[in-house]
Amino acid sequence: MSGLSATERAGCVKILNSMTNADVISLSDTVTNKLIVVENITEAVDAILTFSKNAEEFLKRKKVQRDLIFKYLAKEGVAMPPNSEKHQLIKRTLELWLPGKVSADKQLKEENGPTETALESADMKSDAGFDPQVLGQQFCQWFFHILNSQNPSLGQQPEDWGPQHFWPDVKLRLLSRAGSEQMDEFLGSELVSLRLLSLTREERLLLSPNLEPHGLRTLCSPHGLVLVAVAGTIHRDSACLGIFEQIFGLVRSPLEKNTWKIKFINLKIRGQDALGGTEVAAPALTYNSSELQLLCS
Structure with missing residues (x-):
């Protein structure tokens, strides 16, 4: 069962939509350990959201690259220093997704x-x-x-x-x-x-x-x-x-x-x-x- 809140799911979807189809399919295989066979991108996204234990695990995935998180934050109005490392971007994203947090x-x-x-x-x-x-x-x-x-x-x-x-x-x-x-x-x-x-x-x-x-x-x-x-x-x-x-x-x-x-x-x-x-x-x-x-x- 997914451990993602509604806010986290919405944010993850935005990041997934900025990835290539091949990377989304590959990430789905990784998250589900290839136990779930998906036939299209919609099913792959749903599988990733369902089987991700939490938002931090999702953001730490190799396919969720640093630049994707950086651009997601920028689109949400959160400008980070361009030399920020991935763990810093993850921390800021998790803060943005905190329960009750309104941008x-x-x-x-x-x-x-x-x-x-x-x-x-x-x-x-x-x-x-x-x-x-x-x-x-x-x-x-x-x-x-x-x-x-x-x-x-x-x-x-x-x-x-x-x-x-x-x-x-x-x-x-x-x-x-x-x-x-x-x-x-x-x-x-x-x-x-x-x-x-x-x-x-x-x-x-x-x-x-x-x-x-x-x-x-x-x-x-x-x-x-x-x-x-x-x-x-x-x-x-x-x-x-x-x-x-x-x-x-x-x-x-x-x-x-x-x-x-x-x-x-x-x-x-x-x-x-x-x-x-x-x-x-x-x-x-x-x-x-x-x-x-x-x-x-």
Whole structure:
């Protein structure tokens, strides 16, 4: 009898669907010790799910290659360092499949509903209980999930991206250091939306934010502006290209169900050449509190 939960079975099916037919048949023979004869892929998948003792055993199978798990996690919105070993990917996948565990993007969809255009402040209406750090984490999970979903190399359905997530006068300041330094500015929700979209859709970049305390910081101004600063790594396929630091200015829109919309973005990108071999697995913010406070004033 299968020891897989419904969540684990669904995840295993997604991984199996990314394998070749020959590998699925071979894995079925291994799992069943060739005691079950299957006639097609559907029967092979069913046999694997039925006779796998648990999810860890399934993930450790030789045919379930490291790259398959890495791509599965990426499609689920979980970006791992490209040099992660298979046992690290297995551990993260098992955490994702824990009972009662809801991925951040699904949780946000449940809270906001399928037609929401930005983070809603439904559970933060009481100023006394407002926690900017919680908002910052939820915002980053939401923002980078929908932006990364536009990357065609992930092979997933793109989420609802567009100018509706920004204020009409939003400003994007983009500083890139990859060999030479270049500064560009974009004004207006349409231009800013398109420029950010090109990072993932045309340039096929994957931005993985570090949501640990040293990688994420939030500040709140008396005038309603919430500043969210986050650091992270930039990937293309399995290669790590560098790191980024991104500062968002968020303001509530009372006319749109109190959703949070983006007022400005400062994005700083540093390529591997500019890092000088520095470890980039979990980059920390280099902005200090004084610098962030100036943006809040």
